[in-house]
Amino acid sequence: MAKRSVQWLLAVGVGAVLGACGDDGGGPAQDGSDSGTDAGTTEADASTGTTAAADVSTTGGTDTGPPELEWEFDDVYGVINVDDDDQSGSSDWYQVVFDAEDDVSVIPVPPVPEGHRVQLRMVGDLENARVWNGPQKFAVGSGDGEVVESYEFTPGPEGAELLVVFGADNVFAGLTLSVHDSAGDEVARADVELRSSPLVLNHHLQPTEHVWVVDVDQSWGTNASMVAEYAAVLGEQFTPVPGNSYGNDVWIQDEIQLATGIGAQGQRANTVIDSIRNRELDPFAEENLEAPDFNVRTWGNPSQVTSWDSFGNLENSPPLTVDGVDYPFGRIYYGRQGDLGLHAEMAAYLQSQEIQAPFELDTLWLCVGHVDEYTSFVPDPDSPKGFRFLISDVPAAWELLESLDPSMELTRFGADHGYDTVGDILADPALRNLNDDLQADYLDPMRELVTAEFGLEPDDIILMPSLFEEIGGCGGGVAALVPGMVNLIVTPLATETHLFIPDPYFRTDVDDQSSDPFIQNMNDNLPDSLVPHYVDDWDVYHLGLGEVHCGTNMTQTPTANWWEVALHLL
């Protein structure tokens, strides 16, 4: 049961007061061939559901009795239409419906008996929904500078097609279609819900469609081996982005967030949320992704940008149930505490979508400040929830290190982190204090919080051995000392799910991954169904204060129909 229905809209009087004249406002390409009408008072007596059926026998009558008329319609579950399907340079929302348009929802209207007319009355979010009588005649909703609430027309002998278009995500409106006989009496009526999909962020269990990584080969580092691994595993589903085209800005996770909306008539609206981060990758979305069915939008003021506005700081869980409430599209989480964190405008928009019930985590203690630095999810078909939650854990790291030979040399850690051996790390009291404090002050409370917000059981959680270090000049903020293996990419493919994980290089022989205790620990803890790939991200990402997830982005396939499984959240 949805939180709101057409009857609810009618009862609370959302939208304009019924009775205003119809088509005098006019929408794009309105030809005025049909007439506006004074709408009568509407009664809230129809049932809700996916099909709105009319009561043809009780609302008025004529000398000849009610006509034989099947007057019922499916509710409309559509998508936002702000892409540019005809590539005219103008958002489709501001155009008449054209042939190439594929984001409209159709309401077929049957023919009515001679002398009868059909009246449309619309309530709710009229500013962000529009109904056309065919592709050219504007009917009700968002018109040319004003909203129009009612409209009257006579379907042709073949009936008519009402085309519903939405100008925003998560729009909710109601449309009443009533049939009036020649005397003006109502002989049939149906209420139809008009909803557009909320903006839905992807989660790690959705099938991977396409993956991008910025390819760099610079004097400060190369990610050639990581790119090669992606290409080998993903084949045509992977595209390296030429780094020299984007100033070698490798942080593609941070620049854009992919989201989708799908409709019940097969529509799919892809949204690229383009961060206000606006570094060298800023034009990437417009140059590579913006296309028919791909719109690019931005929330927030770029002049107020912080590191928290990068989308490694915006993640989403797999589907879950919390305290009896199903979240079929997961729950969004992002780093924000008080006034600091993800831009308030972005956060408010995500909140307004309702379906993924966002909540905040504390990332202020991190130099970069993103949730992907210490949390993630991986699929696990064998677990009750279908996934496992990963979170950084300091005690797990100490336990792992204390099981090792202290004299074990750490080839990669000497120069870049100042530790030649395992024993050097264990013997550094300041490092131990720092990490123990991080666990007590942040990681433990955050684990407690996500356990509640995600409805997790202890077995749902994989504790990822992790150590952090302070970053000079970052005001005491920390970043991963051992490459943050939690900062990984999940790519569910047709037959297998592959993980791309930062190689921790916690070993003597850098070429021998089998000798790495962090890799061994990861392999031991990962669900058996997953195929891990430990990729070299040291120079390009790790020393740049990020890891694999920060340098990867992807499109994914929606796997559930929101109107079937998530109306209780809307």
Place this chain on the structure above:
Amino acid sequence: MTTKSISTLLLLAALAVLPACAGGVDDSDGLRSTPEGAIDPVAAPVEARSAPPAATAAATPAPAVADWRPWVAAEVERLRSERPDYFDELMALPVRPTRAGFPRLTGPLVRDPDAAPILLHRLLSRAEPVDTRAAIVEALPRTTGDFSAAAAELMALETDPRVRELLCAALARAQAPFAIEGLERGLHDSAARVRAEALRSLGRRTTDAAELAPDIIAALSDPEAVVQQEAARALGNLELESAKDALVARLDSPSADVRLHSLRALSRIDPEHARTLPQLEALRSDPDPKLARLAEQLATGK
């Protein structure tokens, strides 16, 4: 005389005239009295890069050279002769933006002890943007080469607080006695961010930072809460008994972070004493949840 040797003499002359002065002056760039363009470094195209050194440089730095100026000049001369491609590449190595936004100088070229004198040469011979100079300074420890005496002295010469802040960070991995000398300058810097970073580095130097115990304890009374907080953290790491009274006095600080780190430091210096502090009861209900948890843990032993 070759052009390179003339350049070396000019560098020596430039270094010789650098005046020593304590503390920093905010909001101005560069080294005081550093003659710009004293050296004409030769930039090399990236394509001409030499094979990266093996990534096996150890954390233990090379022995510190006290008279670092002629050492840098001599090393520059040597490397221009023996590893000209490497020298040129490192001089041209661009900073790259970190995920956090500020730039860093990283990668295989940096992981080489020979990088230290070249980076110092680059720092002193070029008028580069503040962020670049800060990145060069920040990279010095990753070279595993010697930079200790230079960093200590540069703390007195550098005019930009961002660069001095990064010098303090680098000094955490520098050698004695220069590290302490430089960090002492950092403790008395005019910029709070520099004083705070100096305290963070001192807190990491658990073997010798106690030499500055009085200064660190005095930093608990710094006007800036962030400096007080870092002083408390450093004292906890150093487990300085002499700091107990001063730390107890900070338990009623208006800053929750100062209260938290003071209590935590006390728990590290003398856990028994911390458990019997009369302030503990009130701190158990402190509005800051981190502090309340710590106080609860100390009071109950759980």
